[in-house]
Amino acid sequence: MLTGLLTPPLPEELKTAVSLLVAFVLATLIGAERQYRQRTAGLRTAVLVAVGASAFVNLGIRLTGPDRGVKTVAYVISGIGFLGAGVIMKEGMNVRGLNTAATLWCSASVGAFAGADLQLEACLVTGAVLACNTLLRPLVNAIDRAPLREDQTEATYEVQVTTAPSEAGPAQDLLVERLEAASYPVSNLVIEERGGNAINVVATLMASTVNAGELDAVIAELSRAPGIRHATWAIQNSD
Missing domain, CATH: 3.30.70.260 (ACT domain)
Known part of the structure; x- marks a missing residue:
């Protein structure tokens, strides 16, 4: 009780700044890997998606409270779906950009966690995304090169x-x-x-x-x- 009195809660503005900063930093890690691979949606796109998701979720929670803020998360998810569709291209029987669209979707989830002040969870999702796009690449290449009747x-x-x-x-x-x-x-x-x-x-x-x-x-x-x-x-x- 005494500790709570001596350390008052952070102002809402500072909480928002922290959320945006966390979303920015974590999305930079995700976007840098995409930029290095020369993908259609690279560093800036990943950061903008995460920061935007963080801002909207934070705004929804501050205006309507944590319970109704869940609706804002749902709107962010559907909105990112439309954005991801823009990077998917069909060339004949082949479809390109699915992985990039999925990465943008995951970047939005990182921003949503950050916007909800769940910073640790945002870090965990970032690590999972980076692992999918880097650690799984050798396995994917090995499977693609394996002969198959x-x-x-x-x-x-x-x-x-x-x-x-x-x-x-x-x-x-x-x-x-x-x-x-x-x-x-x-x-x-x-x-x-x-x-x-x-x-x-x-x-x-x-x-x-x-x-x-x-x-x-x-x-x-x-x-x-x-x-x-x-x-x-x-x-x-x-x-």
Whole structure:
């Protein structure tokens, strides 16, 4: 009791300053790693997200109290979701920026903890984020380099044949027939213009796993068929 009387609580303004400073410092650690990796959202973005989250959470708590301040945290989470969507880019079948968006989301959580005067928790989240983006990188690289058979993956498979425009109809029928005979039904079939009096007939398989030897056999058979200039198959990784 005597200690509490001798050390009065900090003014609210000073608490806010401490929260913003903690959010700034911790987000700098997260953003510096992103900047070093030359990611789309780097140092300044991570710091701004954390400081902004800290400011809004602190403001919500000061205006409405700790209980109703939870609503402010919910609004921060949804708002960061829209911001993160801006750094996600889709290039064909590939999606880039998911890790950067997730890092921004985590930076906001660091700021939210700091804004709620939970400084230790903010430090713990920062350490976890840095560990995910640094310590897990060698494991990710090792997994990516590990050989994996096609029948052990779940992906989108395409079989393509090249033929003359006048042979498009028979080529489609032959492609579907050979794939179904090999127990690989087709989910989609498109014709792509190549120019130079040639077209591609592309069949997307319904199967998400295949046997490479079976598809190679189908390709070899299609390559020998009359009117087929070239045949191949390709894999597009799923998310």
